[in-house]
Amino acid sequence: MIRAIDRFLDHLTMYRLILYYLMALVSTAFVLGFVGLMPHDPIALAFTTALALAACWITNKVFARIFAVPANSESVYITALILALILDPVAATDINGIAAVAFASVWAISSKFILAIGRKHLFNPAALGVALSALLLDQPATWWVGGNLPLLPLVLIGGILIVRKLRRLDLVSTFVAVALATILATTDPSQYRTALAETLGSSPLLFFAFVMLTEPLTAPTMRWPRIAFAAIVGFLFAPNIHIGSFYFTPELALLAGNLFAYAVGPKGRFVLTLERIEQSAVDSYDFIFRSPRKLAFEAGQYLEWTLGIDRADNRGNRRYFTVASAPTEETVRLGVKFYPQSSAFKQALGTMKPGSTIHASQLAGDFTLPSNPQTKIAFLAGGIGITPFRSMLQYLIDRKEARPIIVLYGTETQDDIAYSAVLGAAKRELGIKTVHAVAKGAEPGQYPGYIDARLVRLAMPDYLERTFYISGPQTMVKALRQKLLAMGVRRSKIKVDYFPGFA
Numbered sequence: 001m002i003r004a005i006d007r008f009l010d011h012l013t014m015y016r017l018i019l020y021y022l023m024a025l026v027s028t029a030f031v032l033g034f035v036g037l038m039p040h041d042p043i044a045l046a047f048t049t050a051l052a053l054a055a056c057w058i059t060n061k062v063f064a065r066i067f068a069v070p071a072n073s074e075s076v077y078i079t080a081l082i083l084a085l086i087l088d089p090v091a092a093t094d095i096n097g098i099a100a101v102a103f104a105s106v107w108a109i110s111s112k113f114i115l116a117i118g119r120k121h122l123f124n125p126a127a128l129g130v131a132l133s134a135l136l137l138d139q140p141a142t143w144w145v146g147g148n149l150p151l152l153p154l155v156l157i158g159g160i161l162i163v164r165k166l167r168r169l170d171l172v173s174t175f176v177a178v179a180l181a182t183i184l185a186t187t188d189p190s191q192y193r194t195a196l197a198e199t200l201g202s203s204p205l206l207f208f209a210f211v212m213l214t215e216p217l218t219a220p221t222m223r224w225p226r227i228a229f230a231a232i233v234g235f236l237f238a239p240n241i242h243i244g245s246f247y248f249t250p251e252l253a254l255l256a257g258n259l260f261a262y263a264v265g266p267k268g269r270f271v272l273t274l275e276r277i278e279q280s281a282v283d284s285y286d287f288i289f290r291s292p293r294k295l296a297f298e299a300g301q302y303l304e305w306t307l308g309i310d311r312a313d314n315r316g317n318r319r320y321f322t323v324a325s326a327p328t329e330e331t332v333r334l335g336v337k338f339y340p341q342s343s344a345f346k347q348a349l350g351t352m353k354p355g356s357t358i359h360a361s362q363l364a365g366d367f368t369l370p371s372n373p374q375t376k377i378a379f380l381a382g383g384i385g386i387t388p389f390r391s392m393l394q395y396l397i398d399r400k401e402a403r404p405i406i407v408l409y410g411t412e413t414q415d416d417i418a419y420s421a422v423l424g425a426a427k428r429e430l431g432i433k434t435v436h437a438v439a440k441g442a443e444p445g446q447y448p449g450y451i452d453a454r455l456v457r458l459a460m461p462d463y464l465e466r467t468f469y470i471s472g473p474q475t476m477v478k479a480l481r482q483k484l485l486a487m488g489v490r491r492s493k494i495k496v497d498y499f500p501g502f503a
Contacts, residue, residue, distance in 0.1 A: 009165045010474050015074040015316050017165055018211065021158040022081035025145060028154055029085075037150045044089035048101055049081070051090075055105035056080040063113040070308035070359060074316045075125075079108050082126040082211060085145040086204070087133075100139030104129035120269050120361060123258045124218045127251040134249070141251060146204030159210030166216075170223065171230045172209045178234030179205060186240035208237070208250050216304075218258045221364030225264040233257035269361035270295060272332055274352050282415035284337040284384055286324060287352065291332050297363050299326055299395040300388040300497075304362040305334065307348045319345050322365075322471075322497070324387040328398035332360070335418070337384040367469065367497045369395075369403075376465050379407040380451055380480055382472025383416060388497055389471065390419045393426045400429070406460050407434040410451040410472070413441055435459045451476075453483050464488060471497035 009017065026049055033042030060076045083104055090097030108129030112121040115128070134140035145151060163172050180199065187195045199205055213219065213233060220226040235241065236253035248256075272289035280286050302322045309317040325333035338346055352358070369392055370377070379389045386409060396403060407426075411417050417436065426432040435447060437455055442448035447455050456463050468484055470477050477496050484494055 005161070005164065006474075006478075009161065012165070013316050013319075014165055014216070015078065015318065018162060019074055019078050019081070021162060022078060022085065022211070024158060025151060025154060026081055026084055029145070029148070029151060032148075032150050038148060040089045040144065041091070044091045045084070047092050048087065048089040049084040051098065051101050052080040052083045052087075052105045053077065055102045056083075056109050059106045059109040063110055067113050069113075070306050070317060072306065072316075072318060074318075075112075076109065079125045079129075080105060083108060083129060085207070086126070086130060086141045086143045087139075088142050088144065096137075096139070100133050100137050103137060104133040104139075107132050117262075120262075121217065122262050124212060124215050124251075124254050127212060127254045127258075131249070131251045131255060134251075140249070143204035143207070143250060146207045147202045149201055152201060152206075155207050155210070159206055162210050162214060166214055168214050168226075171214060171219070171226050174227050174230035175209050175213055175234040175237070176205065178231045179237045182235050182238035182241065186238060204250055205237070208254075212250075212254055213257075216362060218261055220261045220265050221362065222265075223366060225261070228264075229257050229261050232260055266296075266363040269359055270332075272358050272360055274354050274356045274358070275331060276354060277352075280335060281337075281384075281411075281418035282413075283339070284335065284416075284418050285350075287334045287336065287349065287358075288325075289332045289334070289358065295323075295327075295332055295363075297323060297327055298365075298368040299391040300368040301363055301365040303360045303364075306359040306361070307345060309344055309348050311344065317345060317348075319343075320362075322367075322387045322391065324390050326391050326394035326398060328395055335384060335387040335390065365497075367471070367495060368392075370467065373401065373403055375404075375467055376462065377403065377405045378456075378460055378463065378466045378468045379405060380410075380468060380470045380472075381407065382410045382451070382476040383412075384418065385472030385476075385497065386418050387471070389469070390422050393422050393432065396432075397422070397425050397429055402430045403432070405432045406466075407432065408437060408451050408455060408459060409434055410437040410439070410476070412439050414438060414443065451480060453487055456484070456487065467493045467495065469495050469497070 029038055030042045030045055032038040033040055033045060056076045056079055064070070083101065087101055087104060088097070090101055108125040111123055111125050111128045115122050130141035145155070163169055180196070183195055183199055184192060213230065220229050233253050236248045236256055237250055241248050270291055272291055275288050275290050278286045278288065300322070302320050304318055304320050306318045321334055321336065323332060324335035325331060336346060336349060338350060367388055381389050389407065407423065409417070423434045427434065435455070437447040437449060437451045439450055460466060468489060470480050481494055481496060485491065
């Protein structure tokens with residue numbers, strides 16, 4: 001069951017999954033309204049949704065043109081649907097209500113452009129939109145999606161899928177735990193049962209955690225800052241928390257957390273210019289970019305890459321890829337493998353010429369070298385999954401830093417082997433050995449077949465002393481992780497290369 005769910009999630013981007021989730025919530029609420037299980041008029045809900053979508057879409061088009069940046073259609077629809085789910089539905093005759101929805105929508109989208117530092121927006125767009133609507137128009141968000149029990153199963157099931165996809169259980173669980181603890185700490189003990197029932201069944205706690213809190217552009221990317229962010233927002237989310245007569249609302253709690261996230265997170269968005277393209281293996285190419293300023297990152301981290309695509313497919317125009325270059329290199333390298341049925345994003349990438357630009361942001365990832373240089377390491381790579389290891393090895397070569405590393409590199413054929421020059425330099429200069437596992441046409445000195453338990457034991461008899469880094473196709477990563485666990489390797493000594501945009 002879990003494998004089937006993971007296969008389904010692996011073929012959806014994070015943004016597309018959230019979009020489908022929100023569409024399902026709005027559609028279900030619309031149907032429930034017709035049968036009398038929702039307090040809101042379904043026609044008003046449909047009108048409000050259409051109004052928010054139109055206002056967000058137009059605003060995004062205008063500002064994208066003014067600021068000359070790619071228009072991200074998925075994020076527009078996501079923001080609009082969130083607004084439709086947390087603002088009270090309005091009738092076509094309610095002028096004040098229409099003004100509030102339009103106002104919140106315009107500010108939500110425009111904030112991505114005008115309330116941004118280094119091309120990175122500071123605040124969750126929907127949260128800012130409804131906060132300004134409450135402050136300036138006295139039209140606060142009611143968060144009605146969290147106050148309707150008939151919607152709760154869908155909120156919960158879809159939310160669990162989002163958390164599974166994003167690998168953000170630490171974020172969500174910390175937020176919920178801190179919020180509940182704060183609520184109980186500020187509630188009379190005789191009212192604990194009522195407070196818990198209302199919080200879990202009739203408040204926006206779960207929807208807020210699954211959708212608003214996990215928004216990647218305004219939340220920290222590294223684990224401990226992410227947990228601190230969740231704790232701050234969870235504390236302020238509790239309804240009894242106030243400063244004098246000022247009480248926090250869910251959206252204000254999130255905006256305060258966004259400021260913390262910006263303070264501790266990587267700053268800005270980069271506009272990178274393509275310098276040249278190099279072929280690294282059959283159907284695999286490195287796109288080498290110039291950056292207007294030095295990109296500070298750790299070897300093995302990833303970026304979100306955005307292209308302007310007129311007709312994006314279901315994977316959207318934003319993708320996550322590891323930075324294949326080392327922090328010591330002047331250029332930024334993106335390694336990509338192209339398939340016969342490549343996505344619209346990769347097709348657009350393949351048409352880039354020197355001088356073309358791409359937007360990069362959301363530097364993140366903890367698939368990085370251990371701080372202790374004496375730690376014994378095993379790199380297990382499959383296909384283009386060698387990219388983070390190329391970054392790490394080139395970094396070590398440039399620093400002339402030898403480490404006890406062994407590389408196992410699995411490919412289908414000889415032609416699929418990438419970065420041979422870097423692997424060779426690592427062996428010559430640092431003594432880092434690479435063992436090639438080639439499924440078809442293995443040569444003398446190579447392992448015939450795929451990386452398996454037998455190869456691990458042959459290549460590194462001291463494997464129980466090593467920390468394993470695994471990168472490659474998700475099926476390979478999961479299979480190798482299970483094999484290593486069966487061989488007695490501790491979970492804490494297995495790191496897998498994961499980022500939220502895999503699809």
